[in-house]
Amino acid sequence: MSEPVLPTYGTGTIRDVLAAVGAHLGVPGCREDALGLPTAQRWVVLLVDGLGWQQSRAALARTPFLAGAIGHAQLITTGVPSTTATSITSLGTGLTPGQHGIAGYMYRNPYTKRIFSPLTWDGVSDPLAMQPMPTIFERAKADGVAVTSVLPARFEDSGLTRAALRGGTFEAVNDERNDEDRVAKTVRAASRGEKSMVYVYERMLDHAGHGKGTASKEWLDELIRIDAFADALREELPDDTRLIVTGDHGMVDVPEDHRVVIEDEPELLAGVDLIGGEPRLRQLYTTSPDAVAARWADRLGSMAWVRTREEAHAEGWFGRLAPRVADRFGDVVVALRDDWAVFTREVPGEFGLIGMHGSLTKAEMEIPLICE
Numbered sequence: 001m002s003e004p005v006l007p008t009y010g011t012g013t014i015r016d017v018l019a020a021v022g023a024h025l026g027v028p029g030c031r032e033d034a035l036g037l038p039t040a041q042r043w044v045v046l047l048v049d050g051l052g053w054q055q056s057r058a059a060l061a062r063t064p065f066l067a068g069a070i071g072h073a074q075l076i077t078t079g080v081p082s083t084t085a086t087s088i089t090s091l092g093t094g095l096t097p098g099q100h101g102i103a104g105y106m107y108r109n110p111y112t113k114r115i116f117s118p119l120t121w122d123g124v125s126d127p128l129a130m131q132p133m134p135t136i137f138e139r140a141k142a143d144g145v146a147v148t149s150v151l152p153a154r155f156e157d158s159g160l161t162r163a164a165l166r167g168g169t170f171e172a173v174n175d176e177r178n179d180e181d182r183v184a185k186t187v188r189a190a191s192r193g194e195k196s197m198v199y200v201y202e203r204m205l206d207h208a209g210h211g212k213g214t215a216s217k218e219w220l221d222e223l224i225r226i227d228a229f230a231d232a233l234r235e236e237l238p239d240d241t242r243l244i245v246t247g248d249h250g251m252v253d254v255p256e257d258h259r260v261v262i263e264d265e266p267e268l269l270a271g272v273d274l275i276g277g278e279p280r281l282r283q284l285y286t287t288s289p290d291a292v293a294a295r296w297a298d299r300l301g302s303m304a305w306v307r308t309r310e311e312a313h314a315e316g317w318f319g320r321l322a323p324r325v326a327d328r329f330g331d332v333v334v335a336l337r338d339d340w341a342v343f344t345r346e347v348p349g350e351f352g353l354i355g356m357h358g359s360l361t362k363a364e365m366e367i368p369l370i371c372e
Contacts, residue, residue, distance in 0.1 A: 002337065004305050004315075004317075004335060004359075004360035004361075005077065005360050005361060005362050005364075005365040005366065006077075006315065006316050006317070006360070007077045007078070007079050007080055007096075007316065007317070007319070007365070008076070008077050009079070009096050009316070009319045010034060011034050012034065012035065012074065012075075012076040012077065012369075013076055013077050013078065013079055013090070014076065014077075014078050014079060014087050014090050014091050014246065014248060014367065015079060015090035015091065015093075015094055015095060015096055015319075016034045016035055016076070016094070017035065017045065017076075017091055017244065017246060017369065018045065018091055018092065018094060018136045018197075018199075019033075019034070019094035019136060020032075020033040020034055020035040020037050021037065021043045021045065021136075021197060021244070022094070022136050022139070022140060022197075024037060024039060024040060024041075024043070025041065025043070025140060025143075025145050025195050025197065026143065026195075027136065027139050027140045027143050027145065028139055028142075028143055029094075029134075029136075029139055030094065030136065030139070035074065035076070035369065037242070037244075037371055038242060038371065040240065040241065040242040041194070041195045041196075041240070042190050042191075042195065042196045042238070042240055042241040042242065043190075043196065043197050043198065043241070043242050043244065044186055044190050044198045044200060044233070044237060044241060044242070044243045044244070045091075045197075045198070045199050045200065045244045045246070046200045046202065046230060046233065046243065046244065046245045046246075047088070047091065047199070047200070047201050047202065047246060047247070047248060048202045048205055048226055048245065048246070048247050049084055049201070049202065049203040049204075049205060049206035049247070049248055050205040050206030050209050050247065050248070050249065050250070050251055050355075050357075051205060051223075051226075051245075051246070051247030051248075051250075051367065051368065052247055052249065052250020052251055052363060052364065052366060052367060053075050053247075053250065053362075053366035053367055053368050054250060054362060054363050054366060055214050055223075055250055055251060055363070056070070056223070056247075056368055057070060059220060059223050062220060062223070062224050062227075063223060063224060063227035064227065064231065065227045065228070065230050065231035065234070066227055066230075066368075066370075069245070069370040069372060070368065070370070072370075073368045073369060073370045073371075074368070074369040074371075075366055075367075075368065075369075076246070076366075076367055076368075076369045077365045077366060077367065078090075078247075078248060078249045078364075078365055078367055079096060079097045079318070079319070080097060080281075080312075080317040080318055080335075080360060080365075081097070081103075081104040081105065081277065081278075081281045081283075081358045081359075082249040082250070082281075082357050082358055082359065082360070082364040082365050083104055083105045083248075083249060083278065083281070083357060083358045084105075084119065084206070084248050084249065085102050085104070085105060085117075085118040085119050085160055085164075086102050086103065086104055086105075087248035087249060088160065088164050088165070088248060089102040089118075089131060089160075089163060089164035091164075091248070092135045092136060092137065092164040092165045093131070093133050093134075093135050093136065093164065094136050095133060095319075096318060096319025096320060097318045097319060097329075098313065098318035098319040098320050098321035098322060098325065098326075098329075099133065099319060099320060099322050099325070100131055100133055100164075100325070101130070101131060101322070101324065101325030101328050102118050102130070102131060102160075102163060102164065103283070103318075103325065103328040103329045104276065104277050104278070104281065104283055104329075104358070105117065105118075105119065105276075105277060105278040105358065106276045106277060106278065106283075106347075107276045107277070107283055107328045107329065107330070108274055108276060108283075108285050108327065108328055108330075109122070109125060109328075110130075110325075110327065110328060111124075111125055111129075111130075112124065112125070114274075115274055115275070115276050118130075118159065118160050118163065119160060121158065121159030121160065122159075125159070127159045127160070127162035127163040127166075128162065128163070128166075130159075130163055131163035131164065135164065135165060135166055135167050136167075136197075137149070137165060137166065137167030137168045137197070137199075138166060138167035139167075140167070140168070140197050141167045141168050144193070144194075144195070145193065145195045145196065145197050146168075146169075146189070146192035146193030146194075146195065146196040146197070147167055147168025147169065147196075147197050147198075148168055148169045148170075148171050148189035148190075148192065148196070148197075148198045148199070149161075149165055149168060149169070149170050149171065149198075149199045149201075150171045150173060150182060150185050150186050150189060150198060150199065150200045150201070151165075151170065151171070151172070151173060151199075151200075151201050152172075152173050152176055152201070152203070153172035153173060153174050155201075156170050156172055165199065168197075169189070171185050171186075171189055173185070176202075176203070176204065179225070179228070179229040179232065180232075182200065182229070182233075183229070183232050183233050183236050184236075186198055186200055186233060186237075187233075187236050187237055187238075190237060190238070190241045191238065196241075200233075202226055202229070204222050204225075204226070205219065205222045205223055205226055206251075207222075208221075208222045209251045209354075209355030210353050210354065210355050210356070211352075211353075211354065211355075212354060212355075213253040213354035213355045214251050214253055214355050215253055216354075219355070230243070230245050234372050242371060242372070243370075243371070243372045244369065244370065244371050244372075245368070245369075245370040245372070246367055246368060246369050246370065247367040247368065248367070249357045249358075249364055249365075249367065250357060250362075250363045250364045250365070250366060250367065251355040251356065251357050251363065251364065252280065252339050252355065252356055252357065252359070252361060252363050252364060253339065253354055253355050253356075254279070254280075254339050254340070254341040254353070254354065254355075254356050255339060258338075258339050258340045258341065259279075259340075259341055259342075259343055260300070260303075260340070260341070260342045260343065261342075261343050261344070261345065262275065262282075262342060262343065262344045262345075263344065263345045265299065267295050267298075267299055268295065268296060268299060268342075270292070270295060271286050271287075271288045271291055271292045271295075272284050272285070272286050272292060273285050273286055273287070275344045275346060276330060277330065277333075277334075277358065278350070278356065278357075278358045279336070279341035279342055279343050279350050279353065279356050279358070280335070280336050280341055280356045280357055280358035280359040280364065281333065281334065281335050281336065281358035281359045281360075282330070282333070282334040282342050282344075283329060283330025283332075283333055283334075284296075284330050284331060284332040284333075284334065285330060285331055286331050286332060287331075289308045289309070289331040289332050290308065292331070292332045293306050293307070293308050293332045296332065296334055300334070300336075300340075300342075302337065303336060303337055303338070303340040304334050304335060304336050304337055304340065304342075305334075305335045305337060305359075305360065306332065306333075306334050306335075307332070307333050307335075308331065308332055308333075309326070309329050309330060309331055309332070309333060312329075312333045313326075313329075317333070317360070335358075335359040335360050336359050337359070337361065338361070341356055
């Protein structure tokens with residue numbers, strides 16, 4: 001049986017990207033560049049949501065920018081869970097999931113004791129209480145670096161933005177399809193000050209994958225557009241500015257006959273108090289983790305890696321697990337293998353997904369790091 005792809009925290013994961021940039025800019029706390037990036041004083045980091053290493057390599061015939069860059073790209077990993085909220089917070093803080101505590105797509109809120117989604121937040125929980133560790137943007141701004149986030153306008157002051165990416169100037173993007181405008185805003189931001197750090201977020205590839213799957217024409221069309229956007233951005237940026245392109249996770253297309261529904265199987269519900277996570281990585285909250293893990297492992301067999309939180313931590317899934325955030329992660333963590341998924345009727349929107357992520361397969365964990 002295959003083994004899970006474990007994160008390479010500290011030597012080549014998404015948490016190391018901005019930290020490496022910060023090291024070149026002399027940002028306090030960013031002591032070394034674990035990625036071997038070239039020297040520069042101006043940086044743009046383009047994060048393409050859903051850009052996995054395997055998926056991007058499969059589309060090189062239609063994506064000339066990626067095709068020209070992939071030969072010198074690095075293969076790095078995301079963290080666990082391999083999901084957007086966790087990955088973006090690791091990028092923004094330079095911390096592992098076990099340190100920053102944004103523990104997945106849905107997890108147990110330590111304040112309300114209910115299931116919580118950091119992508120939508122809840123209007124109640126304080127983002128700075130949920131994630132109080134300083135971001136790299138905050139430290140860079142305090143050290144005189146011109147920091148800018150070029151993000152969709154609706155993300156300004158969102159809970160996740162405040163938790164993961166606070167610090168610097170927010171440059172609102174009102175039309176995400178207007179790539180010419182985004183290029184212009186990014187170039188202006190990169191030219192500010194004596195040293196600059198610019199973060200650009202592209203989310204439409206992930207949307208196409210979730211709705212249509214990574215094998216779809218819609219997904220490929222988005223990747224072709226994003227490839228052209230990255231190429232145009234590189235052309236317009238000054239020669240002294242480095243462009244990094246990376247992803248936050250890859251994706252797996254899940255067929256209809258590889259879907260398990262928790263509520264249809266009493267042995268899976270037994271002893272489970274709360275269901276978190278997402279279909280490719282379920283986080284279960286229970287007072288009897290060993291018994292629940294045994295039942296799930298018996299039912300799913302070779303379809304999943306089933307671990308108690310302590311076992312997953314010991315294997316290095318989350319990095320060092322800070323006591324302050326430990327109980328946000330499931331007492332039992334179920335990572336699906338191959339192209340299987342486990343659904344819950346508590347989240348009916350899950351049933352409309354085709355492309356999914358969160359688990360520890362190569363397709364989900366491996367992401368490219370391109371530096372131009």
